[in-house]
Amino acid sequence: MQNNYYQPYYETMPYEEIKKLQSEKLVKQVKHVYDNVKYYRDLMDEKGVKPEDIKGIEDLHKLPFLKKDDLREAYPYGMLATDLKDCVRIQSTSGTTGKRVVAFYTQNDVDMWEECCARAITAVGGTNEDVCQVCYGYGLFTGGPGLNGGSHKVGCLTLPMSSGNTERQIQFMMDLNATILCCTPSYAAYIGESLKERGYKPEDNKLKAGIFGAEPWTEEMRRDIEKSLGIKAYDIYGLTETSGPGVAFECQEQTGMHINEDHFLAEIIDPETGEVLPIGSKGELVFTSLDKEAFPLIRYRTRDICVLSREKCSCGRTFVKMTKPMGRSDDMMIIRGVNVFPSQIEAVLLNSGYAPNYQIVVDRVNNTDTLDINVEMMPEDFSDTPKDIMNKEKSLAGSIKTMLGISPKVHLVAPKSITRSEGKAVRVIDNRKRLGINV
Numbered sequence: 001m002q003n004n005y006y007q008p009y010y011e012t013m014p015y016e017e018i019k020k021l022q023s024e025k026l027v028k029q030v031k032h033v034y035d036n037v038k039y040y041r042d043l044m045d046e047k048g049v050k051p052e053d054i055k056g057i058e059d060l061h062k063l064p065f066l067k068k069d070d071l072r073e074a075y076p077y078g079m080l081a082t083d084l085k086d087c088v089r090i091q092s093t094s095g096t097t098g099k100r101v102v103a104f105y106t107q108n109d110v111d112m113w114e115e116c117c118a119r120a121i122t123a124v125g126g127t128n129e130d131v132c133q134v135c136y137g138y139g140l141f142t143g144g145p146g147l148n149g150g151s152h153k154v155g156c157l158t159l160p161m162s163s164g165n166t167e168r169q170i171q172f173m174m175d176l177n178a179t180i181l182c183c184t185p186s187y188a189a190y191i192g193e194s195l196k197e198r199g200y201k202p203e204d205n206k207l208k209a210g211i212f213g214a215e216p217w218t219e220e221m222r223r224d225i226e227k228s229l230g231i232k233a234y235d236i237y238g239l240t241e242t243s244g245p246g247v248a249f250e251c252q253e254q255t256g257m258h259i260n261e262d263h264f265l266a267e268i269i270d271p272e273t274g275e276v277l278p279i280g281s282k283g284e285l286v287f288t289s290l291d292k293e294a295f296p297l298i299r300y301r302t303r304d305i306c307v308l309s310r311e312k313c314s315c316g317r318t319f320v321k322m323t324k325p326m327g328r329s330d331d332m333m334i335i336r337g338v339n340v341f342p343s344q345i346e347a348v349l350l351n352s353g354y355a356p357n358y359q360i361v362v363d364r365v366n367n368t369d370t371l372d373i374n375v376e377m378m379p380e381d382f383s384d385t386p387k388d389i390m391n392k393e394k395s396l397a398g399s400i401k402t403m404l405g406i407s408p409k410v411h412l413v414a415p416k417s418i419t420r421s422e423g424k425a426v427r428v429i430d431n432r433k434r435l436g437i438n439v
């Protein structure tokens with residue numbers, strides 16, 4: 001595949017120039033926020049830092065962080081930095097981890113966001129000859145509107161499907177020859193499964209690429225989806241607070257996502273101490289949106305854990321790359337004192353030949369944490385005797401124990417008994433929370 005850029009000037013800008021651009025934008029942005037957002041002005045005053053103290057990105061560390069709780073406290077208008085009459089749109093977080101956050105956009109903000117999505121679509125080979133099927137949810141969730149806007153900008157024929165109604169998704173995909181599919185990875189897996197059930201082979205569809213994100217997914221899941229749909233599967237990352245999907249996107253190398261650094265300044269910090277970590281360290285991703293007008297967040301702590309890298313990329317883009325976030329710091333479960341991410345369990349299941357249909361149930365019985373994992377049987381398990389099934393469960397539990405260091409109970413359950421996701425998959429049920437235990 002060729003190196004396709006949507007905005008080559010920015011996407012291939014030498015790093016020294018990106019830094020200069022970021023510095024200029026940061027100085028302006030800090031002043032804009034200080035002058036217009038009382039909430040952040042108070043935080044800066046508390047820290048004793050004035051806009052004049054910020055002369056470039058080297059001064060970024062002087063500024064206070066913002067957390068999701070700040071946004072919840074400032075709900076709805078407390079972070080707004082422009083007149084409401086200059087705003088044309090709101091979007092809202094999915095509320096995966098608590099009360100929803102509302103973000104505001106001016107027309108310039110919408111354009112910038114859609115351009116970021118257009119970069120992502122172009123990077124996977126999208127052109128005006130493509131048919132782009134968007135089955136992220138439309139509405140308050142940013143997935144649908146973001147990719148829809150990006151697809152328009154690239155000039156693809158856009159199928160604004162939204163999520164759900166898998167029957168119709170498949171019909172339109174086949175009848176209208178969709179070439180690019182955009183949705184959550186869990187929904188992509190479900191569409192792949194549904195195509196197979198209807199007797200389609202991977203080569204029967206015209207899809208060439210998928211742009212999947214909005215939730216954590218493993219490399220194993222990527223391979224699974226690529227195989228079932230006969231495509232290349234690319235990752236895309238973003239969050240409502242900074243705009244939506246397209247903050248970072250994968251290129252043909254598929255080794256992490258380029259962050260659109262002309263718009264978003266990224267840092268990695270130690271989530272415990274807030275200390276800024278050197279490039280290459282694993283930690284919490286923090287973003288400063290450099291030119292958003294209505295909802296410009298400075299040093300926003302995403303709670304997503306990843307690693308940044310500035311290694312040269314074969315696609316020619318100079319933007320820093322982030323690894324796939326393995327989950328948010330608050331997706332991490334502490335089970336019997338051990339840190340566990342659902343993605344670690346997913347990797348073992350898929351490597352052992354199971355489909356990505358599973359559910360993790362955590363509980364506490366007699367003061368001890370329990371970990372149960374329900375996994376759907378594969379069709380070939382049907383003819384198994386109860387003893388065979390028990391052996392398979394034991395073997396899977398053994399592999400998971402090797403990965404995590406703690407023993408789960410694995411239950412092979414009937415096919416189709418775990419609800420499929422059309423948006424962000426819910427993988428964990430933590431009953432300890434219902435018991436009022438702080439986990």
Ligand code: ADP
Pocket residue numbers: 092093094095096097142212213214215216217235236237238239240241302304324325326327328
């Ligand atoms: P919510 O925080 O309520 O889920 P959003 O819909 O804005 O609201 O989701 C943004 C979050 O989704 C990110 O902070 C991140 O945790 C997750 N996310 C988005 N894209 C990816 C991705 N490609 N890989 C892993 N996680 C992702």
Ligand code: ZN
Pocket residue numbers: 251252253258313314315316317
């Ligand atoms: Zn690249």
